[in-house]
Amino acid sequence: MINVGIVGGTGYTGVELLRQLASHPEAQVRVITSRSDAGTSVADMYPNLRGHFDDLRFSEPDVKALGACDVVFFATPHGVAHALAAELLAEGTRVIDLSADFRLQDAEEWSHWYGQPHGAVDLLPEAVYGLPEVNREQIKTARLIAVPGCYPTAVQLGFLPLLEAGVIETDGLIADCKSGVSGAGRGAKVGSLLCEASENMKAYGMPAHRHLPEIRQGMRRAAQHDVELTFVPHLTPMTRGIHATLHARLNGNSLKLKDVDIQGIFDTRFASEPCVDVLPQGHCPETRSVRGTNMCRIAVFRPEGGRQLVVMSVIDNLVKGASGQAIQNMNLMFGLNETSGLQQIALLP
Numbered sequence: 001m002i003n004v005g006i007v008g009g010t011g012y013t014g015v016e017l018l019r020q021l022a023s024h025p026e027a028q029v030r031v032i033t034s035r036s037d038a039g040t041s042v043a044d045m046y047p048n049l050r051g052h053f054d055d056l057r058f059s060e061p062d063v064k065a066l067g068a069c070d071v072v073f074f075a076t077p078h079g080v081a082h083a084l085a086a087e088l089l090a091e092g093t094r095v096i097d098l099s100a101d102f103r104l105q106d107a108e109e110w111s112h113w114y115g116q117p118h119g120a121v122d123l124l125p126e127a128v129y130g131l132p133e134v135n136r137e138q139i140k141t142a143r144l145i146a147v148p149g150c151y152p153t154a155v156q157l158g159f160l161p162l163l164e165a166g167v168i169e170t171d172g173l174i175a176d177c178k179s180g181v182s183g184a185g186r187g188a189k190v191g192s193l194l195c196e197a198s199e200n201m202k203a204y205g206m207p208a209h210r211h212l213p214e215i216r217q218g219m220r221r222a223a224q225h226d227v228e229l230t231f232v233p234h235l236t237p238m239t240r241g242i243h244a245t246l247h248a249r250l251n252g253n254s255l256k257l258k259d260v261d262i263q264g265i266f267d268t269r270f271a272s273e274p275c276v277d278v279l280p281q282g283h284c285p286e287t288r289s290v291r292g293t294n295m296c297r298i299a300v301f302r303p304e305g306g307r308q309l310v311v312m313s314v315i316d317n318l319v320k321g322a323s324g325q326a327i328q329n330m331n332l333m334f335g336l337n338e339t340s341g342l343q344q345i346a347l348l349p
């Protein structure tokens with residue numbers, strides 16, 4: 001049994017970790033922290049978990065108790081994992097961070113986008129970007145994982161096959177993304193109020209959202225050179241889900257273009273991926289088909305056989321976009337079945 005600690009258990013990604021770990025056959029949550037709700041029982045705060053964690057109570061973060069765990073998840077705001085990761089790693093505890101603290105390889109770039117100094121520069125060289133579809137082998141031996149952001153997961157998975165195959169222009173790329181409101185976290189904010197967010201849709205984070213450098217970093221790796229991307233996030237009136245509509249243009253001359261099998265590129269790239277499902281030609285993915293699941297569903301279109309491509313990529317922001325992907329990483333790090341505890345099917349309607 002893997003002994004698990006969670007720092008920041010009262011947020012949406014924290015409770016999503018608990019929901020998934022409740023049915024995990026080889027993981028046991030031993031410690032879960034909240035400073036404001038220390039002493040409260042988990043089942044009292046989240047009645048959907050009654051019967052699963054009845055003896056578990058939130059406690060103040062304590063490095064000794066967390067350091068006795070095999071792995072600690074950070075489901076905390078940016079900067080918290082910077083402060084605690086080194087001490088936990090020194091205890092032999094592995095760290096899986098759901099925040100952005102270790103996602104960018106360049107500490108100065110991180111400080112620029114997150115508006116604070118990087119608090120753990122020494123750990124950056126060993127942090128592994130936890131996108132299993134790209135870094136599976138490094139994840140298996142990692143001590144410190146940076147779980148990708150929600151938009152970066154949906155966007156990178158959608159663009160990767162095309163970038164790796166070298167069939168698209170790498171300038172003028174567009175990621176037009178829509179997110180459910182749980183992406184903004186559980187903390188009270190005016191923008192998340194029912195009267196603000198329902199029956200409404202708006203873009204935000206313009207002209208540049210903090211996920212842009214993270215997405216660009218992954219796309220640069222896939223293309224092996226810089227890419228030019230416009231990323232526009234929108235808030236939509238649903239609780240969970242991300243829908244990314246990606247636009248790219250085929251490169252090369254029109255004679256060669258005839259022969260490019262776009263559907264085949266996606267089918268081949270993700271054929272052995274347990275958490276990516278490429279839809280058959282002509283089908284559009286929908287967010288409700290991945291709601292509560294660790295699946296990314298993708299479709300690719302080439303309207304009228306032209307140069308322009310449209311890729312659609314959907315995930316649940318709290319699962320494949322956060323907690324589910326974090327558990328997928330844990331499974332790989334501990335040599336377990338990669339989808340252990342992650343085999344939920346979406347509830348329709």
Ligand SMILES: NC(=O)C1=CN([C@@H]2O[C@H](COP(=O)(O)OP(=O)(O)OC[C@H]3O[C@@H](n4cnc5c(N)ncnc54)[C@H](OP(=O)(O)O)[C@@H]3O)[C@@H](O)[C@H]2O)C=CC1
Pocket residue numbers: 007008009010011012013014033034035036037061074075076077078080098099100148149150182183184185186187317318321322
């Ligand atoms: N929501 C989403 O869709 C996604 C979120 N993420 C990231 O995951 C992380 C958590 O997100 P989310 O669950 O939405 O966040 P919330 O804001 O809902 O929850 C934050 C949690 O962290 C705890 N916390 C806050 N400050 C500290 C601190 N200084 N030290 C220790 N614990 C602290 C809080 O409890 P308390 O204050 O009581 O200690 C709370 O349990 C964030 O970095 C977020 O950006 C990543 C992908 C998707």
Ligand SMILES: CC(=O)N[C@@H](CCC(=O)OP(=O)(O)O)C(=O)O
Pocket residue numbers: 098099100148149150151179180181182183184185205233235
């Ligand atoms: C709808 C909404 O507000 N979404 C959040 C992104 C989700 C998130 O928490 O970002 P990380 O993955 O980097 O942690 C935002 O735009 O800031």
